Amino acid sequence: MVLSKFMPTNPKFSQKFAEAARNAHATATALVDLLENYTDVDAKVQKVRDLEHEGDRLTGEITNLLAESFIVPFDREDIISLNNELDDLVDDMEDAARKLSLYGVEKPLPQMAQLARIVEQQCALLAQGMPLIENKAQLGELARIAREIRALEDQGDTISDEVQRTLYDGVNDVPGMIRAMRGGEIVALIENASDQAQRVAKTVESILLKNA
Numbered sequence: 001m002v003l004s005k006f007m008p009t010n011p012k013f014s015q016k017f018a019e020a021a022r023n024a025h026a027t028a029t030a031l032v033d034l035l036e037n038y039t040d041v042d043a044k045v046q047k048v049r050d051l052e053h054e055g056d057r058l059t060g061e062i063t064n065l066l067a068e069s070f071i072v073p074f075d076r077e078d079i080i081s082l083n084n085e086l087d088d089l090v091d092d093m094e095d096a097a098r099k100l101s102l103y104g105v106e107k108p109l110p111q112m113a114q115l116a117r118i119v120e121q122q123c124a125l126l127a128q129g130m131p132l133i134e135n136k137a138q139l140g141e142l143a144r145i146a147r148e149i150r151a152l153e154d155q156g157d158t159i160s161d162e163v164q165r166t167l168y169d170g171v172n173d174v175p176g177m178i179r180a181m182r183g184g185e186i187v188a189l190i191e192n193a194s195d196q197a198q199r200v201a202k203t204v205e206s207i208l209l210k211n212a
Helices: 012-036 041-068 076-102 110-132 136-166 174-211
Strands: none
Touching: 012 041, 012 076, 012 110, 012 174, 041 076, 076 110, 076 174, 110 136, 110 174, 136 174
16 A cells, blocks of 8 residues: 555654665765775775675665555555665675775775765765655755765766776786776776665655655
8 A cells, every 4th residue: 555645654664764875874984984094904894894784684674664564655666676776885885895805905096985985975965865755845855865966976977987098008917907907897886886876866756756
């Protein structure tokens, strides 16, 4: 049963999604710290991984809540999509952090930190907007947040394009080629997180539009 009006019938969903968005922001903040202050790498990577595990826990709680709930605030398919997208957002950041350690990266590309900062800003906006998800009066505010997240994603695309253009400049040996390939892979993962943040914002905006 889906209610066409955003009545407070089951506020647990918005509460859990707000928790998940805050956890995504904490993950992005930890990734920025790792890349901008590249010391104690293993400990900082572990912090990101711990936050990813917390994200998995919240994803599971939302899945269980959906299975147990007869009344839901919006379409079940939208709940599933939003839950999966938030999970993927955190997974991409964790994967990027893990591969910094796995590949023994001695010095991250500066664009990695730039991209991570963009993702952090996007996640801050998601954490700001997610508590409003069941309030149709906040459609304008959520639309503004979605626009800002899209604009940030465009900035991320520009940075990623710059990396792709210059990634192999000056590379003339096999070890250098391997380092460049691994650097490009990590950049792509952080860019994926930025893209995923936009998908989350788009889904939130779509939920409100469908139920306005």
